[in-house]
Amino acid sequence: MFRRFPTKEALIGAVIDVHVRDLTAVAVAARTEVGGFERFVRAAAAAYAQNHSLVEAMSRCSHTPQVEALQQAALKLVRRAQAAGEVRRDVKVEDVLALIPAASQYPNVILDGLRPPSS
Numbered sequence: 522m523f524r525r526f527p528t529k530e531a532l533i534g535a536v537i538d539v540h541v542r543d544l545t546a547v548a549v550a551a552r553t554e555v556g557g558f559e560r561f562v563r564a565a566a567a568a569y570a571q572n573h574s575l576v577e578a579m580s581r582c583s584h585t586p587q588v589e590a591l592q593q594a595a596l597k598l599v600r601r602a603q604a605a606g607e608v609r610r611d612v613k614v615e616d617v618l619a620l621i622p623a624a625s626q627y628p629n630v631i632l633d634g635l636r637p638p639s640s
Contacts, residue, residue, distance in 0.1 A: 534582040540568050540575055541587045548594035558602035559632055561595070562617065566624035566631075576622055592618070609637045 526532040547564045551557030569575050579588050595614050602608040612635055624631040 530582050530585075533578045534585045534587065537572075537575060537578045537582065538587055540572065541579065541591050544568060545587070545591045545594045548591065548598045552594075552598050552601050556607075558598055558607050561598055562621070562624055562632060562635075563628055565618075565621045566628055569621050570625040573622075576618075579618075606637060608635050 526535065544561075544565055548561050551561045554560065579591070582588050583592070592614065595618060599608060599612065599614045599617055603610055603612070617635070620631050620635075
């Protein structure tokens with residue numbers, strides 16, 4: 522199987538491609554939904570729960586078009602959620618993606634921590 526791919530990263534990219542494309546679609550759709558940010562975090566956490574190597578694989582393949590598309594879709598989603606007051610202004614997309622493994626076990630805690638403080 523490895524012989525059909527030029528690099529190990531290309532093989533890993535092919536394996537995670539479906540997950541990444543699905544998460545990208547969720548992030549894009551979530552930008553137009555109330556509570557879309559939460560839906561994306563929960564979907565990403567569920568994908569990680571099904572495949573614990575997903576985050577590491579995305580990190581190793583961060584330069585691929587599929588992972589870059591996911592990162593851009595997540596960035597736009599985070600910015601939209603910040604503008605709507607759903608996510609703290611100091612949160613970066615990298616923070617959100619790094620918290621996905623923890624969100625698979627503690628989604629409410631992670632989501633609560635990403636929300637702006639109540640006035």
